[in-house]
Amino acid sequence: MINKKIAKPSSTGECIKMLLPVRDSLDILNGKWKLPIIIALSYGSKRFKELQREISGITAKALSKELKDLEVNQLVKRAVFDTKPVTVEYTLTDYGQTLDKVIIELRNWGVKHRKRIIGK
Amino acid sequence: MINKKIAKPSSTGECIKMLLPVRDSLDILNGKWKLPIIIALSYGSKRFKELQREISGITAKALSKELKDLEVNQLVKRAVFDTKPVTVEYTLTDYGQTLDKVIIELRNWGVKHRKRIIGK
DNA sequence: CGGTATCCCTGAGGATACTG
């Protein structure tokens, strides 16, 4: 049971109440790059190339697209500075920071999972 | 900052420690269906058709494939009963249940996100 | 019931080159 206080066995109504919000979250966070980007930015604002260096394996094209998605959903803010050459800085919004608990739990599970795999 | 106790601004080393475990988790939970399946099973063991009915939009092919992935990673157990016609029951393993905190946080965030969207 | 087989198609993703 996910939560013994709410869940009743085979209770479809309760199940739906869990499924819908989780799907809302997954729709925003889908793909392999969005959470890694958010994590990188949670350690401070970064520029495009910095992000690309830090997030191993991501291409410029993918990074560009994912940043746009995150900006549309107001998780990330883009700031352009009129230097030469131009400087662009990406910052996690306050709203983006509300994902902290989700990320912590995903990290905790990932750490345990890795131990389990190595242990075998 | 994700966690003020660990994170230092622009600390790439610390950032990596967050990125790697999260990517381990995302590798296991990738796609739009795995967490919904796990949630549905967290409300009790279910048969193939029950799952398909409960998880709105999933096709038999996708469900079949996702269940195999989850079984390989030992999050779900498959039990065949020699009735006629054959009955197959899918159950969340103890290990699968350790995802409860991840799911709770994703649900909490999804609920807040929906309120935010509707509020606009 | 519990799936597989087949076909088709979109879109994510890599490689490379190029621009303001």
Next chain:
DNA sequence: CAGTATCCTCAGGGATACCG
């Protein structure tokens, strides 16, 4: 630096039909 443009490929997902 901060991307875009182009080309390509290939896995994933839907639709439909079928099988033990």
